[in-house]
Every structure is written in structure tokens, then in C-alpha cells.
Amino acid sequence: MRKGRKAAIVIVIVLLVGFLLFKLVAGRIVSHAAALPVREMDFSGLEDGTNTGSCEIFPVRVVVQTEVQNGKLTKIDLLEHFNGRGSAAEKIVDDILAGQSLQVDNIAGATVSSVAIRKAVEDALSGNEVRQSVAQ
Numbered sequence: 001m002r003k004g005r006k007a008a009i010v011i012v013i014v015l016l017v018g019f020l021l022f023k024l025v026a027g028r029i030v031s032h033a034a035a036l037p038v039r040e041m042d043f044s045g046l047e048d049g050t051n052t053g054s055c056e057i058f059p060v061r062v063v064v065q066t067e068v069q070n071g072k073l074t075k076i077d078l079l080e081h082f083n084g085r086g087s088a089a090e091k092i093v094d095d096i097l098a099g100q101s102l103q104v105d106n107i108a109g110a111t112v113s114s115v116a117i118r119k120a121v122e123d124a125l126s127g128n129e130v131r132q133s134v135a136q
Contacts (some may be wrong), residue, residue: 002018006081016118029068030111030112031035032057033057033111033115033116034113036057036115036119037100038102038103038111038115038119038120038122039065039126040101040103041101041102041122041125041126042127043068043071043072043073043100043101043125044071044072045071046068046071046073046125047068048068048069048070049067049068050065050067050068051065051124051125051127052064052065052079052124053066053117053120053121053122053123053124053125053126054080054120055115055116055117055120055122056116056121056124057115057116057119059082059084059112060081060082060083060112060113060116061080061081061082061116062078062080062081062082062083062113062116062119062120063078063079063080063081063120063125064076064077064078064079064117064121064124065077065079065124066121066124066125068125072100073096073097073100073121073125074097075097076093076096076097076121078090078093078117081113081117083110087110087113088107088109088111088113089106089107089110089111089114089116089117090113090117091106091107092106092107092114092117092118093105093117096118096121102118102121102122104118106118121128
């Protein structure tokens, strides 16, 4: 009986320590993701076309396809969103399209996915910028 009680106490302590470590690591991942800079972009300077971009912020992986027409971002397709519990962040796509900006608020409770989606769109659009050469 005594051994069973000691084993139960050890199991509870191990579970508690594991939970606290998980919370610590998860908190650090969220704070690091929230601190990642997302570039301001002038969408009116983008060439028409379709581009693909991606971003991975452990444990989230995102691949998007963007479409630009007449200097406006008209479509963002989430080709891949491995998210754990961050599927709520997918509505950030509507915020980006409505505001024609990557400078939108992250979705509460889905910070890592929100940032990963914004960074993937940034990656896609970075390949679509008009390259201007300086005449000398």
C-alpha cells in the first residue's frame, strides 16, 4: 500500500513538472512568433500574377498562393496549414484582403498561426514586387 502511494505521488509530480515545462515552452514560442516583424508592403506596387509563399514557425507550417490584379491583392489560398490548434487564424486571410495590408491584428488564441500566415503571404508577395532599375 505504501509503495502504491509513493508511486502515485511521483506520477503526479512528474505530470505537474511536464505540464509546467510545456506551458513555458509554448509561451516562449508564442512570444517569439509575436515578435517577428511583418514587412509593410504597398500592394499597389505589385505586378499582376499568382505566387506561392511559405512560412514555418514550429509547430506551424503554412503554404499560401496569392493572386494580385490591378495593384490589389485579390485572393489568398491556404494550400497547407499544419496548425495544431490554430485553425481559427485562417480568418486572418479575410482581414488581410479587406485591409489590403499585412499589418492586421493577430487572431487571439492563434498567434503563431496568424504570424505564420502573414509571413507566408509576405513571402509570396515579395517575389511579386515590381523591380525598378535606376537609369544612370
